[in-house]
Amino acid sequence: MTHKLAIVGVGKIARDQHIPAIAANPNFELTATASRNAEVGGVPAWRDLASLLDAKPEINCVSLCTPPQVRYSDARLALEAGRHVMLEKPPGATLSEVHDLVRIAKERELTLFATWHSRHAAAVAHARNWLRGKKILRLAISWKEDVRQWHPGQEWIWEAGGLGIFDPGINALSVMTEILPQSVHLKQAELFFPSNRQTPIAAQLEFHDPCEAEISAELDWREQGPPAWNIEVETTVGTAKLSEGGAKMEIDGTETAVGHDAEYPGLYARFADLLDSGESDVDLKPMLHVSDAFTLGKRVTVEPFDW
Secondary structure (H helix, E strand, O other): OOEEEEEEOOOHHHHHHHHHHHHOOOOEEEEEEEOOOOOOOOOOEEOOHHHHHHHOOOOOEEEEOOOHHHHHHHHHHHHHOOOEEEEOOOOOOOHHHHHHHHHHHHHOOOOEEEOOHHHHOOOHHHHHHHHOOOOEEEEEEEEEOEHHHHOOOOHHHHOOOOOOOHHHHHHHHHHHHHHOOOOOEEEEEEEEEEOOOOOOOEEEEEEEOOOOOEEEEEEEOEOOOOOEEEEEEEEOOEEEEEEHHHOEEEEOOEEEEEOOOOHHHHHHHHHHHHHHHOOOEOOOHHHHHHHHHHHHOEEEEEOOOOO
């Protein structure tokens, strides 16, 4: 079955990732878009989702690529109109609003998919399988990039609800919660806020592990040059390192898994499977860790940030 799909929010992530992934997947046809000030050539466009849904009853699913602060209202509108919904990460601005979307989707027997694209990186499944049954001694996340390169001029990330460094950092947490055999919880955190911004530019996290592994994360948006998206896991029988956001894996320095960029194609393949089976997939573990960081974290003021 080919699903007629609409994208809401035609910004950088939609153009760079969603639209190519949709075009490559025969299960979907990009039928319309809704965006305040952007369009996709050759695709019917509306300025708001309500108008699109009224005009295009044949559309059965909606992919929301808007900033998290405004995602809930569109997601609820789509679900109440009987459409299945796919959510960019993070799935919302708050946990409570996502729980409400889960309730609505269940009541209306619709699919709701909260996506974590980094979990579909080429080596993540290899890492999860390699760690199964092993005693983990240490897991260290180093997730650093230049905000000017990856979010040029995007002011929403600095506004309340925009998450700041946790916008990319939640990708690392999504991989961590995917590969760890056990659940962990945040123990302490420091969040570094520019004096002129409402969200942090860097963070240091420490987690409590019931199996007594040392688990930490260093997240930073001030990195100069190429990004460093790495997770290193030391076990009693060797050390694994995920690099390039999970695209590559080494064991004791020897490369064992590498693949092409399959993150967003993987998301749409998963969405198609959920639609065909009538199921939902809403895993909130990465978002729980971010919420805990804002609750528990010590606020540290640093120099102002300007583009």
